Amino acid sequence: MNSKYQALPKGVSEAQFDEAIGQFAAALGADQVLTSAEHLTPYTKIMMAVDTAEHTPSAVLLATSVEQVQAVVRICNAYKIPVWPISTGRNFGYGSAAPVERGQIVLDLKKMNKILHVDTELCTALVEPGVTYQQLYDYLEENKLPLMLSFSAPSAIAGPLGNTMDRGVGYTPYGEHFLMQCGMEVVLANGDVYRTGMGGVKGDKAWQVFKWGFGPTLDGMFTQSNYGICTKMGFWLMPKPPVFKPFEIKFDNDDDIGDIVELLRPLRIAQIIPNAVVIAGTLWEASTCNTRRSDYLTTPGATPDSVIQQIRKDKNLGAWNVYAALYGTPEQVEVNWKIVTDTIKRAGKGKIVTQEEAGDTQPFKYRAQLMSGVPNLQEFGLYNWRGGGGSMWFAPVSQARGSECGKQVQLAKSILNKHGLDYVGEFIVGWRDMHHVIDVLYDRSNPEEMKVAHACFSELLDEFEKQGYAVYRVNTAFQERVANSYGPVKRKLEQTLKRALDPNGILAPGKSGIRI
Amino acid sequence: VAQEPANVGKGQQYFDKVCAKCHETGVGPVLKGRDLPEATYIIIARLGRNAMPAFRITDIDDDTLVAVARYLAGTPKNPDQGATP
Numbered sequence: 001m002n003s004k005y006q007a008l009p010k011g012v013s014e015a016q017f018d019e020a021i022g023q024f025a026a027a028l029g030a031d032q033v034l035t036s037a038e039h040l041t042p043y044t045k046i047m048m049a050v051d052t053a054e055h056t057p058s059a060v061l062l063a064t065s066v067e068q069v070q071a072v073v074r075i076c077n078a079y080k081i082p083v084w085p086i087s088t089g090r091n092f093g094y095g096s097a098a099p100v101e102r103g104q105i106v107l108d109l110k111k112m113n114k115i116l117h118v119d120t121e122l123c124t125a126l127v128e129p130g131v132t133y134q135q136l137y138d139y140l141e142e143n144k145l146p147l148m149l150s151f152s153a154p155s156a157i158a159g160p161l162g163n164t165m166d167r168g169v170g171y172t173p174y175g176e177h178f179l180m181q182c183g184m185e186v187v188l189a190n191g192d193v194y195r196t197g198m199g200g201v202k203g204d205k206a207w208q209v210f211k212w213g214f215g216p217t218l219d220g221m222f223t224q225s226n227y228g229i230c231t232k233m234g235f236w237l238m239p240k241p242p243v244f245k246p247f248e249i250k251f252d253n254d255d256d257i258g259d260i261v262e263l264l265r266p267l268r269i270a271q272i273i274p275n276a277v278v279i280a281g282t283l284w285e286a287s288t289c290n291t292r293r294s295d296y297l298t299t300p301g302a303t304p305d306s307v308i309q310q311i312r313k314d315k316n317l318g319a320w321n322v323y324a325a326l327y328g329t330p331e332q333v334e335v336n337w338k339i340v341t342d343t344i345k346r347a348g349k350g351k352i353v354t355q356e357e358a359g360d361t362q363p364f365k366y367r368a369q370l371m372s373g374v375p376n377l378q379e380f381g382l383y384n385w386r387g388g389g390g391s392m393w394f395a396p397v398s399q400a401r402g403s404e405c406g407k408q409v410q411l412a413k414s415i416l417n418k419h420g421l422d423y424v425g426e427f428i429v430g431w432r433d434m435h436h437v438i439d440v441l442y443d444r445s446n447p448e449e450m451k452v453a454h455a456c457f458s459e460l461l462d463e464f465e466k467q468g469y470a471v472y473r474v475n476t477a478f479q480e481r482v483a484n485s486y487g488p489v490k491r492k493l494e495q496t497l498k499r500a501l502d503p504n505g506i507l508a509p510g511k512s513g514i515r516i
Numbered sequence: 517v518a519q520e521p522a523n524v525g526k527g528q529q530y531f532d533k534v535c536a537k538c539h540e541t542g543v544g545p546v547l548k549g550r551d552l553p554e555a556t557y558i559i560i561a562r563l564g565r566n567a568m569p570a571f572r573i574t575d576i577d578d579d580t581l582v583a584v585a586r587y588l589a590g591t592p593k594n595p596d597q598g599a600t601p
Contacts, residue, residue: 034573042564042575045563045569110575111574156533156534290542290543377538378537381543383566387567388567389568445566
């Protein structure tokens with residue numbers, strides 16, 4: 001291609017694109033419209049098992065206000081240009097900052113980064129898209145506000161708005177982020193600025209405190225979708241408790257997973273353990289305390305069980321490692337600690353590790369930090385297990401039922417191993433559900449292994465679907481595929497809504513498989 | 517990349533806040549006290565490299581990125597550090 005652009009939007013000629021770029025420059029300022037290879041390259045860094053070219057944007061727009069976002073959709077409509085909005089753009093393993101389809105314009109909202117409001121009495125926040133968790137953390141610390149954040153492991157560089165728009169999760173009692181979201185402002189494809197919940201009421205003060213408003217409540221409709229561009233989001237913050245008591249329970253055998261889940265479920269549903277607990281497998285644990293596969297093996301293929309056993313021994317890891325925490329007054333924590341320890345004693349398996357015993361060691365330390373809203377990036381050690389920059393999250397939903405979790409582990413491990421890859425997984429424990437999060441790690445610098453990883457991911461989706469399982473979220477290369485898992489009626493309804501709200505199909509066509 | 521002399525204090529601040537979370541914890545290689553040219557830092561940050569994500573102009577502007585590179589170029593080797601991976 002001899003175009004001066006890195007890519008062109010589907011169905012748009014270079015001449016038309018030139019005109020559109022001119023319009024964008026007039027609306028936003030020339031320095032907020034990026035088309036050079038130098039500026040676009042950072043947006044093309046993906047971890048998916050597909051060619052980078054498939055997700056190369058044609059341009060990047062930097063907006064700094066709601067009015068500028070409105071101007072962008074106006075121009076996109078005029079030129080039928082698809083736009084892929086990102087907030088902090090740290091969606092690693094799910095497509096990062098790159099668009100779902102080659103040639104889409106990335107609308108980067110990172111510079112819209114105002115913390116608009118934090119209410120220490122009602123424990124709420126209202127933020128713009130570019131706000132990061134680190135930024136919020138620093139704000140809370142500097143102002144000595146008695147509030148606690150919840151975030152995904154990329155904490156320091158990720159942000160609440162983008163994470164919640166993809167319905168991501170954290171590890172505190174507020175770990176189900178969309179559940180704790182309250183109030184949203186969205187720029188629609190026609191340029192209207194729509195506020196959900198109480199946000200449309202003139203003089204309202206309840207936008208961040210009452211979720212539903214009146215009539216249809218639409219916040220959910222805007223998450224994992226392409227019906228609008230979110231420019232503000234409110235959410236609830238947990239008051240910082242007087243006592244925080246993180247702990248770990250190590251289990252020796254792979255087969256223990258069923259019993260672990262049966263032990264934990266009643267404690268979670270009754271909120272004796274209130275946070276989003278994790279049950280991490282050995283290789284997840286190993287990677288997050290800086291263990292690399294190459295420390296043990298240089299041969300390709302799945303890591304043999306004997307080596308995994310050796311790693312357990314060397315690094316003092318369980319087959320399964322449960323991380324949980326208690327929060328509250330000293331009395332509350334003491335009562336619940338007794339319930340937890342009695343439960344484990346009765347079970348006759350599982351070794352409890354307290355913070356005093358763990359000291360400053362990893363991975364306990366980073367887990368304790370994530371469970372108390374302290375940002376760190378220790379979990380990126382996962383990407384060093386095999387190295388090479390290949391990672392895709394395969395995250396099927398499961399009942400929080402021992403037999404189901406055991407079955408999913410078996411199925412995933414056999415498929416991964418068949419393709420020469422490892423089971424590197426953890427369960428994130430909801431009240432009744434599990435996000436069974438499996439990191440499909442491979443060496444993306446090796447073209448053969450990239451092909452294998454792609455085939456493996458496809459097979460994981462296929463085989464899990466046959467058993468009635470589907471994922472809660474997926475990378476941009478597989479969004480069309482996963483939309484099919486949920487059936488044709490759902491897709492038809494989504495398309496009907498899309499046509500009504502975005503007749504030109506300019507907003508992120510292909511997101512979650514939705515197009516006009 | 518900016519022509520103005522970059523403010524090294526700003527570079528250290530950014531390094532401590534973001535880069536150090538991987539590069540002082542064993543996730544990424546040690547960067548302090550290495551004899552790497554400024555351009556290396558800039559290229560790798562913008563492109564990303566294997567396990568390391570790329571940093572966009574909205575994550576860190578050119579001037580701050582240069583400041584990070586200069587800050588790192590001026591850091592002494594930690595005698596306890598041993599070999600750098």
